[in-house]
Amino acid sequence: xxxxxxxxxxxxxxxxxxxxxxxxxxxxxxxxxxxxxxxxxxxxxxxxxxxxxxxxxxxxxxxxxxxxxxxxxxxxxxxxxxxxxxxxxxxxxxxxxxxxxxxxxxxxxxxxxxxxxxxxxxx
DNA sequence: TAACTGACTCGGC
DNA sequence: AGCCGAGCCAGTT
Numbered sequence: 001x002x003x004x005x006x007x008x009x010x011x012x013x014x015x016x017x018x019x020x021x022x023x024x025x026x027x028x029x030x031x032x033x034x035x036x037x038x039x040x041x042x043x044x045x046x047x048x049x050x051x052x053x054x055x056x057x058x059x060x061x062x063x064x065x066x067x068x069x070x071x072x073x074x075x076x077x078x079x080x081x082x083x084x085x086x087x088x089x090x091x092x093x094x095x096x097x098x099x100x101x102x103x104x105x106x107x108x109x110x111x112x113x114x115x116x117x118x119x120x121x122x123x
Numbered sequence: 124t125a126a127c128t129g130a131c132t133c134g135g136c
Numbered sequence: 137a138g139c140c141g142a143g144c145c146a147g148t149t
Contacts, residue, residue: 018145037131041144047132049144054130074131081130 018044022056023063025117029071032098033115034107036075043117057081070094077110 025040037053046052053072060067070091074080082091082105092102101108 038133041131046144048142050131051129051144052131052146055146057130069130072130075133079130084130 018046018049018052019056019059022053023060023067025121026057026060026067026069026072027065028117028121029068029115032100033113034071034073034077034095034100034110035115035117036073036077038075039114039116039118040072043121054081058084068094071100071115073107073110077107077114079105079107 021044022040025043026035029035037050037057038047040053041047041050057067057069057072060069069081070085072081079091079095079102082088085091092105095102095107100113107113
């Protein structure tokens, strides 16, 4: 039996499709590639709602299928959301496990592995 | 109920 | 080059 908190979050999921869209895009990020909050927001047509993308990531841990929130960083390639994972180093560990180099909380060669849904996700 | 707070970004100074 | 304000909008206080 699901806890009240889980049920509540589930209700939120059903109510706000924007979040689902965010997660849907995030799930399409190829392994070893990364994108930014702004890029996802821009792809969804709400360019100025990058903060909401971050908010969606905050709730991403409670939804299935799993959302690779660690592949979403800020525009500079910095792991700004690392503090929100189970442990501060989990985000970096997950990225390194996919061969994504991280140095000083920043994705190395960010521009080369940056994945922009607006230009690379063809529907 | 109003005010504050962000896993953000951009533009202006 | 770095700091500040605005716009986004759901959740929290």
